[in-house]
Amino acid sequence: MTNKSAAEVIQVPNMLKLKVGGRGGIDMAAIAKAEAALKSLSGNFAQWLNDEIVKLEAARQDVRAQGLNAETVETLYLRAHDLKGLGATYEFPLITRLAGSLCKLIDDPATRLTAPMFLVDAHIDAIKACVRDDIRVDTHPVGKVLAAELEGRVTEYLAG
Secondary structure (H helix, E strand, O other), X not given: OOOOOOOOOOOOXXXXXXXXXXXXXXXXXXXXXXXXXXXXXXXHHHHHHHXXXXXXXXXXXXXXXXXXXXXXXXXXXXXXXXXXXXOOXXXXXXXXXHHHHHHHHHOOOOOHHHOOHHHHHHXXXXXXXXXXXXXXXXXXXXXXXXXXXXXXXXXXXHHO
16 A cells, blocks of 8 residues: 655746736837936946046045944945946946955955955955956956956955
8 A cells, every 4th residue: 555645736826927017028118218318328437437436445545544444344345335236337347246256355244354455455456457447348358367366366265
């Protein structure tokens, strides 16, 4: 005699589809309009990116002046996090990658106060160099090496 148990399949309703409307799919006209609006703002990207770099540099100078403490490292993290989100929007996906690596280095509040400042500086200097030399993507020979080296150092530091 075998003891078989019956299986029951439960269909879960697609709540997202219900909330956003599941009939027409994606409104391509709305996407085209948003892309056009973004394109019209692209002339400002260089200045906006420069403004973010200035904020990041100011955060680094605060760390140098006051030391790596909870307040200064939090500001530094927030500036890096902003660049992580904005780099690709400002047509510098490499900056998104480099800022992401810096965020990873100082992400954990429990260990961020012991982050090696030379590695923080290397990330900030790399970000500034990318803007200065117009290195936008990680397929650029210099961008590729910069990103790989910094990410490798962060991985090595966090593992050790």
